[in-house]
Amino acid sequence: MNDDQQLSRVERRRRELERERLEELSRDEQVNPGEAEDEVIRPSPESKQAEGQDHPFLDRSDEKRTETNNNRKRKVQAPKLKMPFGKKAKRQKREDKREPRSHDTKERVPKQQSSVPPKQKPQKDKRKRRSWKGKLLLVLLLLVIGVGYMASNPVTFLVMGSDARVGESVSGSRTDSLQLMEFVPRSRTVQNVSIPRDTYTTIPCEPEREGDKITHAFAYGGAECTVGAVEGLTETSVDGQVVITFETFMELIDVVGGVNITATHSFSEKGFNQTYEYTEGVSYSMDGDMALAYARHRKSDTDGARSSRQTEVMSAVADKLVSPAGWSKIPATYSFMKDEMGLEMNPLQMASVGLTMMLQPEVNKLQVDGQDAYIDNVYYYQPNEESVQSIRDALDLTMWGTVR
Known part of the structure; x- marks a missing residue:
């Protein structure tokens, strides 16, 4: 009886152990389903008892602990998917947007490299800069060519010498001398026409009269009327003008620092x-007062010779300004002539005059020829039609200095 009861307890204990083992296996399958296949089949208590191992009533706590530890190791080794959160989640989202991941290798896909090598970009920039600089140089070259072309056109300039004394007003005065000069840079020539003050011609501001002395045009209508009378006589267009008085003449010579002139006639003035005493062929360094006396003299020779001396003085002024020593005087001279002498000339016309004088031009001196005449007992200088026509032809030039 005691053995049967003991066996029945053994049987009951075996069944409990078997049930516990099955429960543990079921828990392992729930945690790691794939490891159930690799589970090693353990021998039953009966087989161990048959092989002479420990009695089933012995304490199996060590075996349980070993199995539990193995299960914990399996649980630890099992991969776990951790989801990022907080700042890590935001940073991970930004990285995912910037660099997509490959699902197979879980490696970042490298960014697509630019088809243009990095070294070629600076070369393109250099080419662009060179192209821009080349275009700018081309535009500047074309601009210089255009300005040079415009500045090389002939320019006609009228110099009106007023007989107003020092301290007198120019208004109401008469022109003591008239010099019409045509500058032709491309042919390196200057046409200088001297018009005597008593020349009989039509005056625009005196429509009721058939003609009058050309010197009266300034007294009746100023510089504008004088320009119109000269244009009507020579049939040419006047581009620029200037009015010179005795006082401004002397100041102009002093502004440029004096002029060097070789006397063409012997006289005293x-x-x-x-x-002052002047000897023909002798060179003089003249200030304003001496140059004015040289240009004013008219007692020992003709009005034509007087006009020539005035031309000599004006040419000496131009020569002084175009020389390297006189370049610094150009701004002050231009300002003085514009403010005090009524200079009317645009920059291109001034460039044409300056270019002509720098080329050491040939000066062709022309004068209106005529004879003395009295009309209603008033003295006039009656010009010859042939002389006037020859002057008109000489002034009718192309830009190359040839007659049209």
């Missing part, structure tokens, strides 16, 4: 400061 009284100036404002002293009396």
